[in-house]
Amino acid sequence: MGEFVRVEAEDGIATIRLDRPKMNALNARMQRELIDAARQVTEDETVGAVVLYGGEKVFAAGADIKEMAPMSYAEMSGTPSRLLQDFTRELAAIPKPVIAAITGYALGGGLEVALTADFRVAGEGAKVGQPEIQLGIIPGAGGTQRLSRLIGASRAKDLVFSGRHVKADEALAMGLVDRVVPDADVYTAAREWAATFVGGPAIALRAAKQAIDRGIEVDLDTGLEIERAQFAALFATEDQANGMKSFMEEGPGKAKFTGR
Numbered sequence: 001m002g003e004f005v006r007v008e009a010e011d012g013i014a015t016i017r018l019d020r021p022k023m024n025a026l027n028a029r030m031q032r033e034l035i036d037a038a039r040q041v042t043e044d045e046t047v048g049a050v051v052l053y054g055g056e057k058v059f060a061a062g063a064d065i066k067e068m069a070p071m072s073y074a075e076m077s078g079t080p081s082r083l084l085q086d087f088t089r090e091l092a093a094i095p096k097p098v099i100a101a102i103t104g105y106a107l108g109g110g111l112e113v114a115l116t117a118d119f120r121v122a123g124e125g126a127k128v129g130q131p132e133i134q135l136g137i138i139p140g141a142g143g144t145q146r147l148s149r150l151i152g153a154s155r156a157k158d159l160v161f162s163g164r165h166v167k168a169d170e171a172l173a174m175g176l177v178d179r180v181v182p183d184a185d186v187y188t189a190a191r192e193w194a195a196t197f198v199g200g201p202a203i204a205l206r207a208a209k210q211a212i213d214r215g216i217e218v219d220l221d222t223g224l225e226i227e228r229a230q231f232a233a234l235f236a237t238e239d240q241a242n243g244m245k246s247f248m249e250e251g252p253g254k255a256k257f258t259g260r
Contacts, residue, residue: 002029002030002033002036002037003020003029003033004018004019004020004024004027004029004030004033005017005018005019005030005033005034005036005037006019006037007037007040007041009041009044009046009047011195011198012046012047012048012049012195012198012199013047013048013049013050013051013191013194013195013198014040014041014044014047014049014050014051015050015051015052015053015191016034016037016038016041016050016051016052016053016091017053017054017055018030018034018052018053018054018055018059018060018113019054019055022058023058023060023061023062023105024054024055024058024059024060024061024110025060025061025062025063025064025065026060026062026063026064026109026110026113027063027064027067028064028067028080028083030064031083031084031086031087032083032087034087034090034091034113035086035087035090038087038090038091038093038094039090041094041096042093042094042095042096045259047096048096048097048194048197048198048199048200048202048259049096049097049098049099049194049195049197049198050094050096050097050098050099050194051098051099051100051101051187051190051191051194052091052098052099052100052101052113052114052116052117053100053101053187053190054101054102054103054104054106054110055103056103056184056187057103057104058103058104058105058110059100059101059102059103059104059105059106059110059113059114059126060105060106060107060109060110060113061105061107061108061110062107062108062109062110062131063084063108063109063140063141065135068080081140084109084140084141084142085140085141085142087141088112088113088115088116088141088142088146089142091113091116091117092116092142092146092213095206095209095210096197096202096205096206096209097118097119097194097197097205097209098116098117098118098119099117099118099119099120099121099190099193099194100113100114100116100117100119100120100121100190101121101186101187101189101190102114102120102121102122102123102126102128102177102186103122103123103125103126103183103186103187104123104125104126104127105126105127105128105165106122106126106127106128107127107128107129107130107131107165108129108130108131108132108139108143109141111128111129111130111143111147112130112139112141112142112143112146113141114128115142115143115146115147115150116142116146118209119178119179119193120176120177120178120179121177121178121179121180121181121186121189121190121193122168122171122172122177122179122180122181122186123168123180123181123182123183123184123185123186124168124169124180124181124182124183125168125183126167126168126171126177126180126183126186127165127166127167127168128165128166128168128171128176128177129159129163129164129165129166130143130147130159130160130163131163131164131165132160132163133160133161133162133163134163138160139160143160144156144160147159147160147176149216150175150176151174151175151176155174168180179193199257200257201237201239201240201243201255201257201259202239202257202259203234203237203239203259203260204234204237204239204240207230207231207233207234208230210226210230211223211226211227211230214226215227237260238258238260239255239257239258239259239260242255242256242257242258243255243257
């Protein structure tokens with residue numbers, strides 16, 4: 001447990017909780033603590049799914065501008081800019097289903113944290129966006145890359161060029177979030193979704209995530225080879241043997257998986 005980030009695990013679901021009052025501004029310490037949290041849930045074999053959560057009122061309003069403002073180019077081009085990439089890369093690499101539970105604002109670095117998740121649940125009153133252009137900069141924690149891959153280059157350019165805030169209903173329509181629920185239900189909805197993955201074939205889920213995430217970065221033939229290798233490798237697992245045996249003997253949906 002860090003000063004600003006803590007991990008809470010229950011019923012196979014780990015919550016990575018951002019907790020730096022009052023807006024969860026992502027300073028360097030918080031970014032390092034998120035790296036530690038990502039590694040912790042990755043290594044914990046009792047965790048089957050992960051929820052990223054900033055609390056009832058706000059997900060994260062962005063990076064800590066007061067910390068960054070005095071930096072020169074020479075300073076920012078070193079550790080700070082690398083850390084922005086490293087902590088979001090570490091979150092994106094969690095080999096388990098990850099759901100971001102978005103309340104209030106998810107802006108700038110906050111949205112970039114949410115973009116590392118596999119799915120996003122937003123409250124009806126949530127607002128998301130990449131307002132860095134209004135500070136004379138661009139997103140630096142993966143926003144220009146993950147956003148364009150998620151919603152397409154044209155829509156990503158609209159958000160990045162304008163810096164505008166997007167309400168939950170528009171975010172849902174453009175595919176930026178996957179579900180919109182009442183504000184009070186965001187965390188519960190995210191946990192309920194996460195629970196559907198707990199007890200599943202953990203190695204197959206990891207393989208599926210890696211195949212999709214790696215595949216969208218390469219040409220089709222290379223992506224198909226990634227898929228083929230991951231598919232074949234699963235035939236060395238107990239879950240594959242149990243899953244196919246159960247299907248043949250009991251029908252679909254009854255297999256018990258061990259994660260091995």
